[in-house]
Amino acid sequence: MxxxxxxxxxxxxxxxxxAGDPASPDPVRRGEYVFDAAGCLGCHTNEKGGGAPLAGGRPLKTPFGTFYSPNITPDPVHGIGRWTDADFARALRSGHGREGEPLFPAFPYTSYTRMSDRDVADLKAYLSSRPASPAANRPHDLSAPFGWRFLLPVWQTLYLEEGPLKDDPARPAEWNRGRYLVEALGxxxxxxxxxxxxxxxxxxxxxxxxxxxxxxxxxxxxxxxxxxxxxxxxxxxxxxxxxxxxxxxxxxxxxxxxxxxxxxxxxxxxxxxxxxxxxxxxxxxx
Structure with a gap:
């Protein structure tokens, strides 16, 4: 039944x-699959507020205050249009922005740090292919001391373990793929x-x-x-x-x-x- x-x-x-294909040799098409698996669209689009896709501004209410997602379109001023591949990888791997500033962990880099090098590179390729939006980023509204960025390196020392997730050789490939999707991409x-x-x-x-x-x-x-x-x-x-x-x-x-x-x-x-x-x-x- x-x-x-x-x-x-x-x-x-x-x-x-x-539309994305995890087996595609095209970095953009493969990157679209990584993008979907990583759930980027929902967090970085203020759909209820009528925002453009990936232009940021979506509020995320937490016990520490309200975070607003950033613009990740290829706009050179408000988005990531000037970010190099290395800048992008550093944000996902170590939780630091283009200027070296520590990022708030509302951006889940503690999980994204476990992504493979290829997935990181292909995700950047896909984002770079999207339409740019000039939407300005909205500052977070956080209560003290959680909004003090200078304390973030301490937080990262306690909770961030950098590096790609390694397969467990004692487990089958399907199990390792599931673990990667749950703990890293998803x-x-x-x-x-x-x-x-x-x-x-x-x-x-x-x-x-x-x-x-x-x-x-x-x-x-x-x-x-x-x-x-x-x-x-x-x-x-x-x-x-x-x-x-x-x-x-x-x-x-x-x-x-x-x-x-x-x-x-x-x-x-x-x-x-x-x-x-x-x-x-x-x-x-x-």
Whole structure:
């Protein structure tokens, strides 16, 4: 019966077009796939405010104040048009901007630092091919001391571990691909993990849910425990990523619905399966 329901939904539910191709030799086309997997569109577009794609300005309300995403179009003044490949890689790898300034971790470089060199380079190629927007960046509205940029190097010393994510040779390729998508490109732990008072992810409970997620939403546990994905099959996880359908027939809402629309629905079936394999392999964490 469930298979019939999924088949019917697959026929009736529009699936997001996937223009990017992870196997393409073209850096721009491959970079588009990386862009979708990394979820860049949603965070860097103020859709409700009528902003241009990737022109920034989207507010992100947190316990530390409100962050506003920056313009990442190729505009030379307000965007990243003057950024070199090395500038861009440094932002993702070490959390520093073009002028060397430390970046606030609302930009999830603690996850993006784990991206492969090729994915970083191809993502930059794709962003450089997008239309430029002259939209000026809006300053963050943060409470003290969280808005003091000079304290960020201390935070980065505590919570940033630089470098690409290395495969576990004891695990199959599918598991390693799923881990890479979850921990690096998809940066799932940034929302689905609890944080300490300094805003750093509690690594001991990574992906175990966050009662105080972005916009004040409660973010669910992605581990296979009784409060998480214990009753979910691998197919359930894949269906949620593809069309937002939950095991009870309901659908995800809020920010996760946006993630499905802009990101996970555009992944290849093999990548969604890899994510499911990885998540189902994790130990339960209360």
């Amino acid at each position: 469930r298979a019939a329901v999924l088949l019917l939904l697959g026929l009736l539910t529009p699936v997001a077009a996937r 940066h799932c732990g940034e929302c689905h993990s609890p944080r300490g008072w300094m805003g750093g992810v509690d690594s001991a409970r990574a992906l175990a849910g966050n009662p105080q997620g972005p916009e004040g939403d409660k973010v669910p546990n992605l581990r296979p425990g009784p409060k998480g994905l214990a009753d979910w099959s691998q197919g359930d996880v894949e269906a949620a990523l593809e069309m937002g359908m939950l095991p009870d027939g309901d659908f995800v809402g809020g920010s996760m619905a946006e993630v499905v629309r802009n990101s996970t629905s555009k992944l290849t079936p093999a990548d969604r399966r890899a994510i499911a394999v990885y998540l189902k392999s994790l130990p339960s964490v209360p």
